Amino acid sequence: xxxxxxxxxxxxxxxxxxxxxxxxxxxxxxxxxxxxxxxxxxxxxxxxxxxxxxxxxxxxxxxxxxxxxxxxxxxxxxxxxxxxxxxxxxxxxxxxxxxxxxxxxxxxxxxxxxxxxxxxxxxxxxxxxxxxxxxxxxxxxxxxxxxxxxxxxxxxxxxxxxxxxxxxxxxxxxxxxxxxxxxxxxxxxxxxxxxxxxxxxxxxxxxxxxxxxxxxxxxxxxxxxxxxxxxxxxxxxxxxxxxxxxxxxxxxxxxxxxxxxxxxxxxxxxxxxxxxxxxxxxxxxxxxxxxxxxxxxxxxxxxxxxxxxxxxxxxxxxxxxxxxxxxxxxxxxxxxxxxxxxxxxxxxxxxxxxxxxxxxxxxxxxxxxxxxxxxxxxxxxxxxxxxxxxxxxxxxxxxxxxxxxxxxxxxxxxxxxxxxxxxxxxxxxxxxxxxxxxxxxxxxxxxxxxxxxxxxxxxxxxxxxxxxxxxx
Ligand SMILES: *Cc1c(COP(=O)(O)O)cnc(C)c1O
Numbered sequence: 001x002x003x004x005x006x007x008x009x010x011x012x013x014x015x016x017x018x019x020x021x022x023x024x025x026x027x028x029x030x031x032x033x034x035x036x037x038x039x040x041x042x043x044x045x046x047x048x049x050x051x052x053x054x055x056x057x058x059x060x061x062x063x064x065x066x067x068x069x070x071x072x073x074x075x076x077x078x079x080x081x082x083x084x085x086x087x088x089x090x091x092x093x094x095x096x097x098x099x100x101x102x103x104x105x106x107x108x109x110x111x112x113x114x115x116x117x118x119x120x121x122x123x124x125x126x127x128x129x130x131x132x133x134x135x136x137x138x139x140x141x142x143x144x145x146x147x148x149x150x151x152x153x154x155x156x157x158x159x160x161x162x163x164x165x166x167x168x169x170x171x172x173x174x175x176x177x178x179x180x181x182x183x184x185x186x187x188x189x190x191x192x193x194x195x196x197x198x199x200x201x202x203x204x205x206x207x208x209x210x211x212x213x214x215x216x217x218x219x220x221x222x223x224x225x226x227x228x229x230x231x232x233x234x235x236x237x238x239x240x241x242x243x244x245x246x247x248x249x250x251x252x253x254x255x256x257x258x259x260x261x262x263x264x265x266x267x268x269x270x271x272x273x274x275x276x277x278x279x280x281x282x283x284x285x286x287x288x289x290x291x292x293x294x295x296x297x298x299x300x301x302x303x304x305x306x307x308x309x310x311x312x313x314x315x316x317x318x319x320x321x322x323x324x325x326x327x328x329x330x331x332x333x334x335x336x337x338x339x340x341x342x343x344x345x346x347x348x349x350x351x352x353x354x355x356x357x358x359x360x361x362x363x364x365x366x367x368x369x370x371x372x373x374x375x376x377x378x379x380x381x382x383x384x385x386x387x388x389x390x391x392x393x394x395x396x397x398x399x400x401x402x403x404x405x406x407x408x409x410x411x412x413x414x415x416x417x418x419x420x421x422x423x424x425x426x427x428x429x430x431x432x433x434x435x436x437x438x439x440x441x442x443x444x445x446x447x448x449x450x451x452x453x454x455x456x457x458x459x460x461x462x463x464x465x466x467x468x469x470x471x472x
Contacts, residue, residue: 012065021065028073036085040422047078086445087424087454092244092272094301095443103357104306112350117336123350124337130352133359134311137367138277140290145317147342148352151310152271155296157201158312158344160236163265163294164205166319167234180206187235189213191223191250198238198269220248220395225255231262239266241289242273245429245438247400249273253288266292272301273398278368299355302371304444309351370444374399377451378441384455393431401439405462408435417461424454
């Protein structure tokens with residue numbers, strides 16, 4: 001016999017618990033944020049082990065959402081990488097401005113789908129506003145269109161897709177109908193130091209990563225304009241603003257002059273470095289970037305907007321929109337901006353809300369100050385490390401610093417000690433054949449004190465590594 005249970009509303013569907021759940025989330029988030037200063041930058045071994053307790057078969061029965069949230073806080077908050085407290089320098093991650101998180105929370109309560117204007121007029125209008133603001137901040141051509149995507153990987157994909165399609169269209173080939181089968185071949189040219197995301201996009205676009213003609217770079221990883229091959233026909237040329245190791249910016253203006261003579265399409269992967277366009281001190285370095293055809297960048301890195309927030313900018317509005325056109329009888333177009341026309345995805349959350357809130361709060365001056373501060377902190381980090389006998393391998397032109405100890409083995413052992421210290425966190429890389437510790441300063445919350453504390457952690461980590469070696 002099957003016992004009959006009384007039918008009642010499950011606890012997860014009680015409307016009255018909605019606001020108390022949000023209060024709980026607010027409380028837990030507050031506890032997390034208040035404890036950032038005491039938390040190790042990378043979770044402890046015990047905190048990582050605790051995550052195992054979440055690994056269970058899918059529960060058959062429902063349970064109380066308040067319990068779920070509590071469990072998430074107890075295990076998740078301890079297991080989270082502490083990357084917003086000013087001492088995380090790994091990869092190129094970016095911190096999070098408080099207003100960005102707050103605006104995101106509000107927007108999350110709206111739960112907008114942003115495919116069509118009629119699904120979210122507020123998103124559509126904010127996208128139009130942010131498009132104008134970003135174009136003005138970066139001093140790009142007025143006609144430039146923006147699409148708001150999950151990050152620079154998808155922004156690169158979108159820009160290169162628009163470029164590929166447009167170059168083929170000009171040769172009389174409609175790729176959206178005919179595909180790449182039998183299409184005229186398009187040459188793809190990129191710097192030898194192009195980011196992995198660029199090669200990924202090229203392969204996703206069916207252009208073949210093997211077909212990329214790599215242009216030699218200088219000692220800072222900048223594409224050499226004088227080594228860009230002769231282009232007899234229009235090609236896809238991929239440049240970079242912000243080398244992921246050194247932070248250096250390609251001579252994009254010069255490359256555009258050369259490439260545009262053949263009608264080529266120039267894309268700029270500017271994930272974090274395109275923001276250098278707002279700095280008066282970098283005017284010369286960034287000269288001519290406005291001549292390119294498409295640009296991609298992240299708001300979640302240098303601008304400290306919460307994840308995930310990438311932007312594709314394209315001078316040729318029609319080319320961008322036609323790359324993503326789709327039709328169905330149930331679609332509802334409007335005379336306003338239908339956001340799905342500017343990006344690969346249809347449904348997507350309204351990520352422009354927090355971008356708008358950050359830009360509105362900072363204003364032009366605030367954006368400049370934020371980025372100047374990141375660069376100043378990077379220079380200070382490099383200076384202090386150098387005083388402590390670390391070798392600095394790059395010209396610190398933006399927010400990236402490459403440091404090493406006397407030899408590769410010591411550098412690697414030191415890096416390991418830094419990563420497990422909990423004091424700060426950096427990644428590693430190789431640069432001109434040498435092992436380096438890669439420092440990316442991209443959190444607004446980083447202070448001079450935290451840099452000094454991190455440098456002390458470096459010194460201690462090196463002493464430990466050297467001590468262990470001499471014992472062997
Ligand atoms: C981070 C980065 C990317 C990839 O961007 P995501 O936002 O992680 O998708 C591409 N290019 C460069 C130069 C980057 O720094």
